[in-house]
Amino acid sequence: NRRSFLKSAGASVLFAGGRLAGARAALAQTAPGPLPLISMTDLTGGITERIPLHLKVGRHDFGNGVLSDTFGINQEYLGPVLRVKQGQTLPFDVQNSIADTSTLHWHGLHIPGDVDGGPHQEIEQDGLWSPDVPIVQHASMNWFHSHMHGKTARQTYTGLAGVLLVEDDASLSADLPKTYGVDDFTLVLQDKMFGGDGKMSYELSGEVFEDGFEADTLVINGAIAPVAQEVPTGLIRLRILNACNARFLTLSMATGPVTVIASDGGFLSAPVETAEILMSPGERYEILVDMGQAERNALNVAYDEGGLGFLANLFGGSQTLTALILQRSSQKGFTGSMPKQLANLAPPRPYDATVTRSFELQMDVGADLAALALAWDNFCGNAGAMAINGLPMQMERIDEEVRKGDTEIWRISVDDQLHPFHIHGCSFRILTQNGAPAPAYAQGWKDMVHVEEGWSEVLVQFDHTAPADAPYMYHCHILEHEDCGMMGQFTVS
Ligand code: C2O
Ligand code: CU
Ligand code: CU
Incomplete structure (x- = not known):
């Protein structure tokens, strides 16, 4: 673009003037350092007690010899890799010690709205949030991150993010x-x-x-x-x-x-x-x-x-x-060959859709952000409010009501810039991306779609409910756009 x-x-x-020092320091590192392995918590063998996740303040050396001020989850920076299995219910105890309100959203999980961890499930400073998160979906790579309204970008950047790998019988026995x-x-x-x-x-x-x-x-x-x-x-x-x-x-x-x-x-x-x-x-x-x-x-x-x-x-x-x-190296690892077949994935059936919804992502709708953003971080500077279909995100406003089990087409268009669009509580199939078929590698299950010109369409269905006091979100995943209002809310019932 x-x-x-x-x-x-x-x-x-x-x-460049103000930032070159850091960039130079980064470039001066010519010999590549070792890949840090993020600590992994493997729960696929069974869960016997509640799973603590501690949002905390940390200090972390990114490799330039300086300790940066960070957030972490159970560690100094980022969260652990959680490995779980389809069919489990994950009893999380999320404790918040970051000296600010936060949330923890499970990006990619098909779970009910009240445990989704979106902006309505705030965890107060020093508070505890204990959702029981059911894993119904098949093997997939998901993640979790702060979704604190108006502060998602800052809190996620600072380190409130981690990976959640769902395994299933097929993936655990796959070659x-x-x-x-x-x-x-x-x-x-x-x-x-x-x-x-x-x-x-x-x-x-x-x-x-x-x-x-x-x-x-x-x-x-x-x-x-x-x-x-x-x-x-x-x-x-x-x-x-x-x-x-x-x-x-x-x-x-x-x-x-x-x-x-x-x-x-x-x-x-x-x-x-x-x-x-x-x-x-x-x-x-x-x-x-x-x-x-x-x-x-x-x-x-x-x-x-x-x-x-x-x-x-x-x-x-x-x-x-x-x-x-x-x-x-001469180390021993996987000895199998490149698989020919991976999963049974039927082509999407757009003719099953009974509802079509349109969403236009907008950069600046001229609304006064300060007036809208009572509790926001106020870091949107003098940028105007961003919006979807003319309306900047409002916590009290439900934008769409979806019937559970319906097959829907969501059509997303933009003004003139590239945006990554995300929907909570589901996986969808991309029908078109920017008016063309998605690349082959993006034709499977997705919860993100790019929109740059024309429109993109996804075929989606929701299997869980999200009530008005715990709605799902749809939004641009440029986190600053999300924080500035390029987000909407929907219920599923
Ligand atoms: Cu990855 Cu609503 O977020
Ligand atoms: Cu999400
Ligand atoms: Cu955007």
Whole structure:
């Protein structure tokens, strides 16, 4: 999108002066550091007690030798990888010690509205929230993050985010790599800004707000990229989350195509080979890398077009960064071969839809944000309120009422900028993305869809209820847009 490209290039000039120190510090790290493995809590063997999740203040070194002020969940930065199984009910005890109200939303889970963790399930400072979260869906990579109204962007950026892997009987017995930290890796990709003191920073202005907060340094699992990992010969599985606030990332492999096996909501019907994956904030993809083919392979990341101007300025014209280097060792790992078939995925049946709804995402509807935003963080600066169908998000207003079990088509259009759209409580199938079929790797179960020009349509159905006091959200997953009002609420009954 050219307009957003120009805006970002302009922003880079504005920000380069103040931010170059941190960026240089990041670039000075020439030898890639080790890939941090996020600690994993495996509950697939059974749950005997409540599961504590402690939102807390932390201090974390991203790899530049400076302790940044962060938030973490049970740890200093980010949350653990939770591995759970279909059929379980997860008895969480979420304790909030971050000195601010927060929430914890389960992004991707098909669960009732009252345990969804959206903006209506606030956890007061020093408070405890104890939802029992039923896992009915099949194997999929989900995540959890703050959804505090008006503060989602800041709290998530600071570290209130983690990965939740759902397994099922089929995925646990599948002939796929699944030894965590050996042949199965979870990668949380984020972009960060570091100030002159080397500390992670999050400063906004109206200018930044247009595109959302796009930073200059790529971070994987809390370490400044690139990172490196020794892996066995054979197939390596990478489960990847784009946890950036606003950045689209383009992923590719150094030695050949990317083999995609799963999207947001579960396995594809068969592996899909593609030159690259365009990944919006909030999206997840699982890929397989064949280390029998190459002694060394690398996951490369290019920032979205909107950010290329910025990246080119700071990175001497290069457009693609090495993010993760996989180095083959003699270690033993997965010995199977590339699967031919993954899941039974029937094509979507749009003719089953009985309801069609339209949503227009709008950048500035001229409403006074301060007046709307009684309890908001007030960091939207002088940017105007953003909206969907003319209305900025309001906690007291229900925008749509959906009947449980109905098959619906949701049509999402935009003014003139790229937005990633997300719906709570479901997985959907993309019918069209920007007026065209979605790439093959995005034709399975999804809860995120890109919208840039024309419209995108998804086919969706809800299996749980969400009452008026605990509605589901739909919103742009550029978190600053969400916080500025590009969000709506719906009930399911
Ligand atoms: Cu990932 Cu409503 O959020
Ligand atoms: Cu969500
Ligand atoms: Cu947006």
